[in-house]
Amino acid sequence: MRLDPRAKLILFAAVNIVGLGAPFSGGGGIVRMVETGLVAALLALEGSWTMSASALAATGAGLAAHTWLSPSGVAVLAAGAVNLFARFWPVVLLGCYVLSTTTVSEFLAALRRWRLPTALTIPFAVVMRFLPTLAQESRAIGDAMRSRGLRLGGGRPGAWLEYRLVPLTMRAVAIGDELTAAALTRGLDRHAERTSLARVGFRPPDWALAGAAAATLALWWTLL
Amino acid sequence: MITLHNLTHTYPLPADACGGAPGAALDGVSLTVAPGEVVVLCGPSGCGKTTATRLVNGLLTASGVGDGDSEGWVRVFGFDPGVTPTAQLAQRVGSVFQDPRTQFFTTDVLSELAFGGENLGWAPARIRARLDEVSARWGLDGLLGRSVFALSGGQKQRVICAAVDLMDPPALVLDEPSANLDAEASARLAQAVADWKARGKAVLIAEHRLAYLIDAADRFIRLEAGRITHHLTPTQLTALGPATQAALSLRPIPPPNAAAAPKTPGGGGGMGLVEMREVGYWRRVGPASAGVGRGRHRQVVRIDHLTVRAGEIVALTGPNGAGKTTALRWLAGVARGGRGELVVDGVRWGRRRRLGGVALVGQDVNVQLFANSVLGEVRLARRGLSADDAAAILDRFDLRHLAARHPLTLSAGERQRLAIAAALAAGRPLIALDEPTSGLDLAHMRQAAAALQELAAQGRAVLVATHDQDLIAACATKTHPLTPPPMATPTAQNASGPPGF
Known part of the structure; x- marks a missing residue:
C-alpha cells in the first residue's frame, strides 16, 4: 500500500x-500497545512478518518486565535494559519502514506540498540516499575486519573503534563528494523551482493513519 | 563544441588530497571536440585527464576559492562552465562517472531517470514523454520499477547514461565509465557512445581501458604530467604495437588473448590442492533498502567444481552479476550460509576455518586498510610478525620506501599492493582477490600482476575475480568462467533495445 x-x-x-516518552505503567501501557500495533500492522502489510512480530515482542517484553521484575538487585539492570530496548525498537523499525517504502522523489514532492523551502528539503533527500550507501560501506569494513581477524581490535583493546571509524569517515567524505557531483551535474540547484513526477496526496488510508497517530497522542494526553 | 584553450590548472593542496599529480594538473592543454565527435583522453594515473573532464562539466571552476589557479579557458557550446548556473550547465553537459554506487541520487530507477527533468523544472508531461523515449532507446523497460540497490554495475551505468540522455545535452563527459564493467557491458557502452556520436553529440571520455572504444572513438589524446604528448587516430593507436603502447603506459590494443599465454605455476610448498565443490549461495532479494518488504530468495552463486593448486593463479571470470564477489565472500567465510564445501588437501573447511584460513582482498581497498603506517598494516596481518619480516615483505612489493607513510595517503596502485602484501603477511594458504585492478592504469596493473605472481611464488593458492583481460593475460595460470545461476538475471534478457548493455 502506498501511503503519502x-x-x-x-x-x-x-x-x-510515545515510544520514547510514555511510561510502561497504567495508561502508558495501553498507549504503547496502540502505538506498537500501528507499527506492526504497517510492517505486516509490507510482508515483513518477522519485523512485525519483533515490534510486538519488544513492547510485550517491556510491559512484562515492568510488571513482574521486582525493583531490586540485578533485576533492576535487566529491567532497565529491556525497558530501553522496548522504547527504541518500534521507533527504529518504523524508521526502516519509512526509508524502505518512500522514494526520494515522493519525499521531496511531499515536503514541497508543506511549502518547505528547497534549501531545507534537499538535505533530507541527501540523507535518505547517503545513509544506505554508508551502511553498505560499513558492512564492507566489518567484513574486512572479520576476514583479517581484527574483529575485536586484533589484540589491542579499543583499537576496533579506530579501525572502524577512520576508513568509514574517509569513505563518508568521498561518498558525499561523489553524490554531490552526481547531483550538481544533473542540475540539482537549491535556487531553482523543481517539479516532480511523484504523485502524492492524502487518500483515505493516509487520513486514517494520520488520524490514528493523532489519536495515540490524544489517548496519552487523556490517560496521564 | 567543447573547447579547451591553453588550459592550465593547479590544485592548491598536495596531490594526494585531490587525486592528481603534484604541480600543475593541466599544463597548457588545448583541444576541441566537435559535434558528432568522440575524443578519448588517456595516459597514466595522475596525468590530468580527470581534471580536464571536471573543468568541462563545471565541477572544478577555472577560477574561484579553493579550486586552484587556472589559466586559459573552457567553452562548451559557447558557455563557460565555471560561471554558468548549475541548472543551465546540466542542459549542456551530461556527466557519467566511474563508480556506479555513488552516482545515483535517488533509490529507484524511475525516479533517477526523472531526476534531471525535475531539477530543471520541466512539466511532468514533458518528463514522461522523454522518459518513454529514453527507456525505449536504452532498453530499460524491464528495470523501471527496480530499486537501484538491486542492479548490477552494468545496469547501473546504463541507467545513468539514460538519465543523462533524458536532459538531451549536446556535450557529454565520461570519466572512466568502464572501470567496473565486464567485457560485454563495456561493448554495449561503446555502442551507446557510437549512438551519441551518430546523434551529433560532442563526447569527451577519460579512460584507461581503450580497446572497447577503438571503433567508436575519432581521436585518442594522450596526456602525461598535464601536457598533451600524442594525438592519435584509432588506426595510428593500433599500429603502435604492444611494445610502444606499453612504453606510453597505455593498455594494449588490440587486447591480448587471455587464453593464449599459458604460464607455469609458481613454487609449491605449503598446502597443495584447494577444491570448491557444489557451492551455491542464495540471497534475499528485497524491493527496498532498509530491509522492509517482501523479499524472495534467489540463487546468486553456483560453482560445481573449482580447483586451485598452491602456486596457481586462477582467474574467476564472468559477467557482472555472475556472483563472483559473493563466491569470494563465501569462500573467505565472511558471508554466512550457503551450501557446498571447501576442501583443502582432503580436509573440509567449515566457515570458521575459512574465515581464519583464507585471506580476502576485497574490491575497495579503501575500507580494508586499518593501521596508521604501511609497515604497521603488514604487521597487523599476523600477530607476532617482526618488523624485519614485515619490512622484507614490503620489499617484495616495492613498498619499503613508503614504510612510514599512512596507508590512506598512498596512490590507488600502492594501496592495492599494500592490501596484497598484508594478505601475504597473514600467512594463510589461500588468497582470494576481488577485482584488484579496476581503475588502475597500465603500470599499476602490471605491478598488481607482479604482486599476484609473488603470492604464487610464495606457494599460495590464488583465486582472483576479474574482468581485466590484460591482468589475466599477464599472470593467470587458468581461468574459470562463472555463469550466472539460471534465475539470477531475470531482467538481463528483457534489456534488449538498442543500444542496450
Missing part, C-alpha cells in the same frame, strides 16, 4: 513521542 510520505512522517513523530 506526510502521513508517515506524522506517524513517525507520534511514535517517537
Whole structure:
C-alpha cells in the first residue's frame, strides 16, 4: 500500500513521542500497545512478518518486565535494559519502514506540498540516499575486519573503534563528494523551482493513519 | 563544441588530497571536440585527464576559492562552465562517472531517470514523454520499477547514461565509465557512445581501458604530467604495437588473448590442492533498502567444481552479476550460509576455518586498510610478525620506501599492493582477490600482476575475480568462467533495445 510520505512522517513523530516518552505503567501501557500495533500492522502489510512480530515482542517484553521484575538487585539492570530496548525498537523499525517504502522523489514532492523551502528539503533527500550507501560501506569494513581477524581490535583493546571509524569517515567524505557531483551535474540547484513526477496526496488510508497517530497522542494526553 | 584553450590548472593542496599529480594538473592543454565527435583522453594515473573532464562539466571552476589557479579557458557550446548556473550547465553537459554506487541520487530507477527533468523544472508531461523515449532507446523497460540497490554495475551505468540522455545535452563527459564493467557491458557502452556520436553529440571520455572504444572513438589524446604528448587516430593507436603502447603506459590494443599465454605455476610448498565443490549461495532479494518488504530468495552463486593448486593463479571470470564477489565472500567465510564445501588437501573447511584460513582482498581497498603506517598494516596481518619480516615483505612489493607513510595517503596502485602484501603477511594458504585492478592504469596493473605472481611464488593458492583481460593475460595460470545461476538475471534478457548493455 502506498501511503503519502506526510502521513508517515506524522506517524513517525507520534511514535517517537510515545515510544520514547510514555511510561510502561497504567495508561502508558495501553498507549504503547496502540502505538506498537500501528507499527506492526504497517510492517505486516509490507510482508515483513518477522519485523512485525519483533515490534510486538519488544513492547510485550517491556510491559512484562515492568510488571513482574521486582525493583531490586540485578533485576533492576535487566529491567532497565529491556525497558530501553522496548522504547527504541518500534521507533527504529518504523524508521526502516519509512526509508524502505518512500522514494526520494515522493519525499521531496511531499515536503514541497508543506511549502518547505528547497534549501531545507534537499538535505533530507541527501540523507535518505547517503545513509544506505554508508551502511553498505560499513558492512564492507566489518567484513574486512572479520576476514583479517581484527574483529575485536586484533589484540589491542579499543583499537576496533579506530579501525572502524577512520576508513568509514574517509569513505563518508568521498561518498558525499561523489553524490554531490552526481547531483550538481544533473542540475540539482537549491535556487531553482523543481517539479516532480511523484504523485502524492492524502487518500483515505493516509487520513486514517494520520488520524490514528493523532489519536495515540490524544489517548496519552487523556490517560496521564 | 567543447573547447579547451591553453588550459592550465593547479590544485592548491598536495596531490594526494585531490587525486592528481603534484604541480600543475593541466599544463597548457588545448583541444576541441566537435559535434558528432568522440575524443578519448588517456595516459597514466595522475596525468590530468580527470581534471580536464571536471573543468568541462563545471565541477572544478577555472577560477574561484579553493579550486586552484587556472589559466586559459573552457567553452562548451559557447558557455563557460565555471560561471554558468548549475541548472543551465546540466542542459549542456551530461556527466557519467566511474563508480556506479555513488552516482545515483535517488533509490529507484524511475525516479533517477526523472531526476534531471525535475531539477530543471520541466512539466511532468514533458518528463514522461522523454522518459518513454529514453527507456525505449536504452532498453530499460524491464528495470523501471527496480530499486537501484538491486542492479548490477552494468545496469547501473546504463541507467545513468539514460538519465543523462533524458536532459538531451549536446556535450557529454565520461570519466572512466568502464572501470567496473565486464567485457560485454563495456561493448554495449561503446555502442551507446557510437549512438551519441551518430546523434551529433560532442563526447569527451577519460579512460584507461581503450580497446572497447577503438571503433567508436575519432581521436585518442594522450596526456602525461598535464601536457598533451600524442594525438592519435584509432588506426595510428593500433599500429603502435604492444611494445610502444606499453612504453606510453597505455593498455594494449588490440587486447591480448587471455587464453593464449599459458604460464607455469609458481613454487609449491605449503598446502597443495584447494577444491570448491557444489557451492551455491542464495540471497534475499528485497524491493527496498532498509530491509522492509517482501523479499524472495534467489540463487546468486553456483560453482560445481573449482580447483586451485598452491602456486596457481586462477582467474574467476564472468559477467557482472555472475556472483563472483559473493563466491569470494563465501569462500573467505565472511558471508554466512550457503551450501557446498571447501576442501583443502582432503580436509573440509567449515566457515570458521575459512574465515581464519583464507585471506580476502576485497574490491575497495579503501575500507580494508586499518593501521596508521604501511609497515604497521603488514604487521597487523599476523600477530607476532617482526618488523624485519614485515619490512622484507614490503620489499617484495616495492613498498619499503613508503614504510612510514599512512596507508590512506598512498596512490590507488600502492594501496592495492599494500592490501596484497598484508594478505601475504597473514600467512594463510589461500588468497582470494576481488577485482584488484579496476581503475588502475597500465603500470599499476602490471605491478598488481607482479604482486599476484609473488603470492604464487610464495606457494599460495590464488583465486582472483576479474574482468581485466590484460591482468589475466599477464599472470593467470587458468581461468574459470562463472555463469550466472539460471534465475539470477531475470531482467538481463528483457534489456534488449538498442543500444542496450
